[in-house]
Amino acid sequence: xxxxxxxxxxxxxxxxxxxxxxxxxxxxxxxxxxxxxxxxxxxxxxxxxxxxxxxxxxxxxxxxxxxxxxxxxxxxxxxxxxxxxxxxxxxxxxxxxxxxxx
Numbered sequence: 106x107x108x109x110x111x112x113x114x115x116x117x118x119x120x121x122x123x124x125x126x127x128x129x130x131x132x133x134x135x136x137x138x139x140x141x142x143x144x145x146x147x148x149x150x151x152x153x154x155x156x157x158x159x160x161x162x163x164x165x166x167x168x169x170x171x172x173x174x175x176x177x178x179x180x181x182x183x184x185x186x187x188x189x190x191x192x193x194x195x196x197x198x199x200x201x202x203x204x205x206x207x
Contacts, residue, residue: 168194
C-alpha cells in the first residue's frame with residue numbers, strides 16, 4: 106500500500122498534476138476544511154465502489170483528519186474491492202493544517 110506525505114501532495118497539486126482526492130471524513134468535517142476532495146465517508150465506501158472504479162487507474166489519494174481512517178479505507182478498498190490504485194495521505198488534515206496554516 107502506498108503513502109504520500111503532505112509535502113509531496115502539495116507539490117503535485119502546485120505543479121498541476123491534479124491528483125484525485127477522496128476525503129473519507131464525515132460531511133461536517135469536510136465542510137469545516139478540505140483540500141478539494143470528493144467527500145465519501147468511510148461508511149459509504151462499500152456503496153460507492155462503482156463511482157471510484159469509474160475514475161479509472163489514476164491514483165486515488167485518500168485523506169481524513171489524522172491518516173487513520175484513510176488508512177483503514179485504503180485497506181478496505183484494496184482487500185475487499187480490489188481497488189489497488191489508492192494512496193494514503195500520512196497525517197491527514199491535522200498535518201496539513203500544522204504545516205500550511207491558512
